[in-house]
Amino acid sequence: MASLALEKVTKSFGKTDVIKGVDLDVREGEFIVFVGPSGCGKSTLLRIIAGLEDQTSGHVRIGDQVVDAVPPAKRGIAMVFQSYALYPHLNVRGNMGLALKQEGIPKAEIEARIKKAADILALDALLDRRPSELSGGQRQRVAIGRAIVRQPKLFLFDEPLSNLDAALRVNTRIEIAKLHRLLGATLVYVTHDQTEAMTLADRIVVLNGGRIEQVGSPMELYKNPANLFVAGFIGSPK
Ligand code: ADP
Ligand code: MG
Secondary structure, three states: OOOEEEEEEEEEEOOEEEEEEEEEEEOOOOEEEEEOOOOOOHHHHHHHHHOOOOOOEEEEEEOOEEOOOOOHHHOOEEEEOOOOOOOOOOOHHHHHHHHHHHOOOOHHHHHHHHHHHHHHHOOHHHOOOOHHHOOHHHHHHHHHHHHHOOOOOEEEEEOOOOOOOHHHHHHHHHHHHHHHHHHOOEEEEEOOOHHHHHHHOOEEEEEEOOEEEEEEOHHHHHHOOOOHHHHHHOOOOO
């Protein structure tokens, strides 16, 4: 599983500077959570890592490779969004296997990967169902399964739980933690939910107005926030 580095990354939309020089090193197998208020640049940063958005300046490295010129499909990443966009005409198995089929991966290998992902996500009994026959939480687990079967070097999650009700949010959060443990995957996860950040992260990156305010373990940020903004968002006041 790859490490990830952001080096002096900036992004402007027209005259608006949205990302203002972000440096970050993510270790192999690390669970990194981006938190920060709405509009602070979390999704933009994730989309830059994925290659769905070009940075204005700076570099993105995945493993040993600078990927600035590498298209999204070749970056070895899989992304899970808040809206899970499953194909309604395909059953769960079909949704999970589609990308692999398009890559020309042999059928037996596809089946084996789907089985493994279904095991992790407790989807075994649902493989023949269509999305319309699933609950919101089950659909989101299929979307996560679709990412797992691609065996990416890096998982990117953009607020994957925000469309779920409270109980499902907790369940799915536990699935995601389990997924990280079982796969040893490097994972960058965006949320504006403090509980999600505190329970899932190895390290939390606190973003504000396109800049990093602080990076640290949940306990470090809680005990020793760098400033009032971080304290307000995560920890106790200094
Ligand atoms: P977050 O995910 O933290 O809520 P975003 O990364 O979506 O924030 O957005 C950061 C800022 O960039 C916001 O002010 C948003 O309006 C702006 N922005 C995002 N995408 C575009 C775009 N394609 N064109 C212009 N402005 C954008
Ligand atoms: Mg966002």
